[in-house]
Amino acid sequence: MIFAWVKTNFGSAEASAGARLELERALQKTAAFFRRGGSLNVQQICHEIVEIAPLIGRLDILDLCLRVAAAKGQVSTAEFKLLKELAEGLQIDRGRLRAMVEKILPVEMHQTKDAEMILGVTGAMNTDEARHQLNREYAKWSSRVISTDPSIRRQADQMLNLIAEARTKYVGVKLSP
Numbered sequence: 001m002i003f004a005w006v007k008t009n010f011g012s013a014e015a016s017a018g019a020r021l022e023l024e025r026a027l028q029k030t031a032a033f034f035r036r037g038g039s040l041n042v043q044q045i046c047h048e049i050v051e052i053a054p055l056i057g058r059l060d061i062l063d064l065c066l067r068v069a070a071a072k073g074q075v076s077t078a079e080f081k082l083l084k085e086l087a088e089g090l091q092i093d094r095g096r097l098r099a100m101v102e103k104i105l106p107v108e109m110h111q112t113k114d115a116e117m118i119l120g121v122t123g124a125m126n127t128d129e130a131r132h133q134l135n136r137e138y139a140k141w142s143s144r145v146i147s148t149d150p151s152i153r154r155q156a157d158q159m160l161n162l163i164a165e166a167r168t169k170y171v172g173v174k175l176s177p
Contacts, residue, residue, distance in 0.1 A: 042082075046089025058090040062097070066104040076111045084117070095120070106151075107158045115166045118159075123170075130170035138163050 049058060065086055069075050075083075087097040098120055107118060116122050119137050121130045141163065144156035 042085065043089050046086065050089075050091050055092075058092060059096070059100075062087055062090060062092055063100060063104070066100055070105050070109060073109065074111055075105055075109050077114070080110070080112075080114055080117055106155050107162065108155070113162055113165075115162070115169070118162060119166050121166055121170050125170065127171055130166075134163055134167050134171065 049061065053061070062083075065083060069079050069083065083101070084094075084097070087094070094116075098117065101117060107113070110118065120133050125133065137159070141156045141159040144152050145160065147153050147156065
């Protein structure tokens with residue numbers, strides 16, 4: 001997946017055969033580095049990327065990271081923490097990260113249900129802010145319950161259940177069935 005992304009984004013048709021070979025070698029060296037257990041300073045790399053890449057390029061990088069996380073079928077709490085740190089380091093706001101996560105990592109892939117990542121509510125919000133955010137999420141997901149696509153209906157049901165749980169936790173309101 002990563003090789004294909006790099007070739008699509010950096011291996012242009014105008015590149016010479018030598019440049020494409022150099023790119024292929026760099027990718028192979030990078031893969032070998034990680035196979036041997038190498039690690040990187042993510043914050044430093046993000047800082048360097050922010051210095052040279054426009055927002056659209058940084059969004060593409062985060063999109064790739066989300067797709068790599070999705071490839072194994074489930075995303076752990078540690079992986080979500082890293083994704084949040086990457087977004088912050090790449091100067092991508094939480095709202096945009098949430099929209100990307102919603103599209104690429106459906107809620108059934110989440111090992112733990114993080115209300116901040118999934119619904120956009122935090123413990124720092126006051127009751128009115130949390131209620132307003134949960135109402136927005138409810139309006140978005142309640143209309144999807146009647147979708148003809150079963151996967152959308154299933155995700156909408158899961159989201160509405162999470163909204164009800166979050167409403168109890170953050171607003172103190174228990175919805176009656």
